[in-house]
Amino acid sequence: MPTLDLINLRKQFGSVTNPVVAVNDLNINVADGEFLCILGPSGCGKSTALRMVAGFEEPSGGDVQIDQQSIINMPPNKRPTAMVFQKYTLWPHMKVYDNIAFGLKLRHLPKNQIDQEVQASLELVGLGRYGDRYPAQLSGGEQQRVAIARALVLKPKILLLDEPFSNLDALLRVRLREELRQIQRNLKITAVFVTHDQEEALSLADRIAVMSKGELQQLDKPATIYARPKTLFVADFIGAMNMLDGEVNGGVVKVGNQRLPSPAECVAAPAKIAIRPEDVIVTQTGEGAWHGRITQVSDLGHYRKVFVQSPDLGMLKLYLPKSIEINDGEMITFKPTRFLIFQGPLPPFEVKL
Amino acid sequence: MATRSRYLNTLFAGYALIAPPLIILVLLIFYPAGQAIVRTVMTDQEVGIAAGLTLDRYFNFFADPIARSNLWFTIWVTVVTTALLFLVCFPLSLYLRFSSSRIAGIVQVLALFPLFVPGVILAFALIRYLGPRGTVDTFLRIVFNYTGFVTPYLKPSGIIFALVWDHIPFTVLVLTAGLRQVEDSVIEAARDVGASGLRVFFQIVLPLIQRPLLIVFCLNMIGIFGSFTIPYLLGPAAPQMMGVYMQQTFTDYLDRSGAETQAVLSFLICSVIGALYVRTVTRRRGERA
Structure with missing residues (x-):
C-alpha cells in the first residue's frame, strides 16, 4: 500500500x-x-x-x-x-x-x-x-x-x-x-x-x-x-474573492458604511472581510442593502461576471445569474449572503446571512 | 509586371551583395588551386612535345621513403593529438556543463586562454619552459638534483603537446555548447527511470551530442593535419609534418611541382574528413526536433 x-x-x-x-x-x-x-x-x-x-x-x-x-x-x-x-x-x-x-x-x-x-x-x-x-x-x-x-x-x-x-x-x-x-x-x-x-x-x-x-x-x-x-x-489565491478592510466591534463588523454581524469570538480589531463573488443576492433598496454602479458586464455562459463600483467599498466583483436583467452604467443593490472574517494568522470565522 | 521587376531587383541585389567575396574566393583560391591540381597530373612542357596526363609525380612521392615517412608521421600526429584532445576536453566540458560551483568559471577562463595566444608565442614559451635548460629542467636539477629530464623539444611529443594545448579552447567551446543543448530534464528523466550516471552518459548524452562531436573531430583533424608553425618550431628534423615538408620542398629544394604534389595529397586526405564534416552539418535531422 x-x-x-x-x-x-x-x-x-x-x-x-x-x-x-x-x-x-x-x-x-x-x-x-x-x-x-x-x-x-x-x-x-x-x-x-x-x-x-x-x-x-x-x-x-x-x-x-x-x-x-x-x-x-x-x-x-x-x-x-x-x-x-x-x-x-x-x-x-x-x-x-x-x-x-x-x-x-x-x-x-x-x-x-x-x-x-x-x-x-x-x-x-x-x-x-x-x-x-x-x-x-x-x-x-x-x-x-x-x-x-x-x-x-x-x-x-x-x-x-x-x-x-x-x-x-x-x-x-x-x-x-x-x-x-x-x-x-x-x-x-x-x-x-x-x-x-x-x-x-x-x-x-x-x-x-x-x-x-x-x-x-x-x-x-x-x-x-x-x-x-x-x-x-x-x-485570495483560490478562486475570485472580494477582499475588504473592516473593523470588528461588539458583535458587528464595519465595512465602509455597512455593518455586518460578526460572531462573539471575534476580537475588537481590524479585520479582512472576504466575500466570494457568487455569495451575493440582488435585493431591493432598504436596510442592509449595498449599492453601486455597474461598470462592466461579461457574459460567461451560464452566469454573468459584473464589476460594481461602490462609493465606499471600491470595485467589487459579482457573479450573478443570467435571469437578472442588468446593464452597464445602471445602479444595482445587493447583499452578501456569506462571508469570512480574517483576523491575524488565525483561521477565519464564517458568517452566513 | 511591377512585381516581376521587383522580384528581379531583389534577386540582383542579393547576388550583388555576395559577388565581391565570391569573386575573390574564385579568383584567388579556387582557380589557382585548380591550376595546381591540374599541373600535378601533367607532363612537363618541353619544346616540340605536347603536354600529356601522367601520375608520375604521385608515384615518385610514394617511392620516396622520406616522403612516405613524413606522410605517415603527419597522420600519426593528427590521430594521436585528436585522441588526446578528446581525452582532455571531454571531462573538462562535462565539468563545465554540469558543475554549478564558482571554480567552474575559473576553469573555463583557463581552458579558453590558449585561444588568445598566437601559435608562435606558444611555441617559444614551450621552448623556454620544456626545452633543454628550460624552467622544468632547471627546477628538477636544482631542487631534486635530477639530471635525467628528457625534453620534448624537437621531438614528436613536443609537437603533440603544443598542438593539444593550442586546440583545447575550440574543442571545449564546441563540446560545452553541444552539452548545453541537452536539457537537464532529459537527463533527469533517464535517471528517474533507473539509469546510472554512466548509462545516462553513453545512452542519452553521447547520442545527443553526436553532431558537435563529429564537427569538433573533423575540424580538429583538418587543422592539425595542416598545422605549420608549431611543428616547424618544435618538431624534429625528420620525420616532418606535411606543412613543414612542403615549405622545405618549395623554398629549400626549389622543387615547386614536388611541393604542389604534396599539397594536393594533403588536400585529398583532408577533403575526406571535410566530406564527413559537410555530411554531418547538412544532414537532415529527421529524428530530431
Whole structure:
C-alpha cells in the first residue's frame, strides 16, 4: 500500500550567511491511491518539494518516506517513484517504443514482456500505434502522453507530475487532465501533481496542498479549500474573492458604511472581510442593502461576471445569474449572503446571512 | 509586371551583395588551386612535345621513403593529438556543463586562454619552459638534483603537446555548447527511470551530442593535419609534418611541382574528413526536433 510522507521537509539554497529558504518544514501525507495536488504561485517551492521526493534535490532537513521507509539516501534511479516533467522530457534520438522500453530494459525484463508492457502502456494513453515514431513527429500533447506512459510502465509506487500540461494549449490541457484523472483512478496509483493552475488542481485533486513562500498554507479537499480557506493567502489565491478592510466591534463588523454581524469570538480589531463573488443576492433598496454602479458586464455562459463600483467599498466583483436583467452604467443593490472574517494568522470565522 | 521587376531587383541585389567575396574566393583560391591540381597530373612542357596526363609525380612521392615517412608521421600526429584532445576536453566540458560551483568559471577562463595566444608565442614559451635548460629542467636539477629530464623539444611529443594545448579552447567551446543543448530534464528523466550516471552518459548524452562531436573531430583533424608553425618550431628534423615538408620542398629544394604534389595529397586526405564534416552539418535531422 504505497503511502508518501513528507516530514518537516526543508530546502534552503544560497550561502550560510544569506540562505534562501525554498521549502520550510513541509509536512504532507499522501494516502494510498490518493491524487494530491501541490498548488501555489511560481517560486513557492512546490517544484522543489516534488524534486526532493524524486531525488533531484537534496533536502536540507526532514525526511521523505514511502510506506514508512525513508528514501532520502537513495539516488533518483533507485527510488520507487516515476516523474513526468514539464517539457523536453522524451529522448529525441529514440523512437517512442524505445523511450518507454528504456526503463524496462534497465530492469533486464525478457523482450516479449517488454513488448507487451510497452504496448499496454501506449494503449493506456491512447497512442497504441505510435511506437515507431520519433518524438519530433508527435504533437506536444502526444509527447506528454508518451511521457506519462513511460512513467507508468515502470509501475512506480508514487507517480510524480511537475506541471506536465502547462506547455499545452487550454483545450488540450483540459482533455489530458481528464484522461490523466481517469487513468489514475483505474490504476489506483498514488500521485502527486504540482501545478500553479488552480482550476487544474480543483478539478484533479482528492486533496490540495496550497503553498506560499515555501510554507504549507492549507491541506484539504478542493471543496473545503474553496469554501473555508484557512489563510488570507489561500482566500485570495483560490478562486475570485472580494477582499475588504473592516473593523470588528461588539458583535458587528464595519465595512465602509455597512455593518455586518460578526460572531462573539471575534476580537475588537481590524479585520479582512472576504466575500466570494457568487455569495451575493440582488435585493431591493432598504436596510442592509449595498449599492453601486455597474461598470462592466461579461457574459460567461451560464452566469454573468459584473464589476460594481461602490462609493465606499471600491470595485467589487459579482457573479450573478443570467435571469437578472442588468446593464452597464445602471445602479444595482445587493447583499452578501456569506462571508469570512480574517483576523491575524488565525483561521477565519464564517458568517452566513 | 511591377512585381516581376521587383522580384528581379531583389534577386540582383542579393547576388550583388555576395559577388565581391565570391569573386575573390574564385579568383584567388579556387582557380589557382585548380591550376595546381591540374599541373600535378601533367607532363612537363618541353619544346616540340605536347603536354600529356601522367601520375608520375604521385608515384615518385610514394617511392620516396622520406616522403612516405613524413606522410605517415603527419597522420600519426593528427590521430594521436585528436585522441588526446578528446581525452582532455571531454571531462573538462562535462565539468563545465554540469558543475554549478564558482571554480567552474575559473576553469573555463583557463581552458579558453590558449585561444588568445598566437601559435608562435606558444611555441617559444614551450621552448623556454620544456626545452633543454628550460624552467622544468632547471627546477628538477636544482631542487631534486635530477639530471635525467628528457625534453620534448624537437621531438614528436613536443609537437603533440603544443598542438593539444593550442586546440583545447575550440574543442571545449564546441563540446560545452553541444552539452548545453541537452536539457537537464532529459537527463533527469533517464535517471528517474533507473539509469546510472554512466548509462545516462553513453545512452542519452553521447547520442545527443553526436553532431558537435563529429564537427569538433573533423575540424580538429583538418587543422592539425595542416598545422605549420608549431611543428616547424618544435618538431624534429625528420620525420616532418606535411606543412613543414612542403615549405622545405618549395623554398629549400626549389622543387615547386614536388611541393604542389604534396599539397594536393594533403588536400585529398583532408577533403575526406571535410566530406564527413559537410555530411554531418547538412544532414537532415529527421529524428530530431
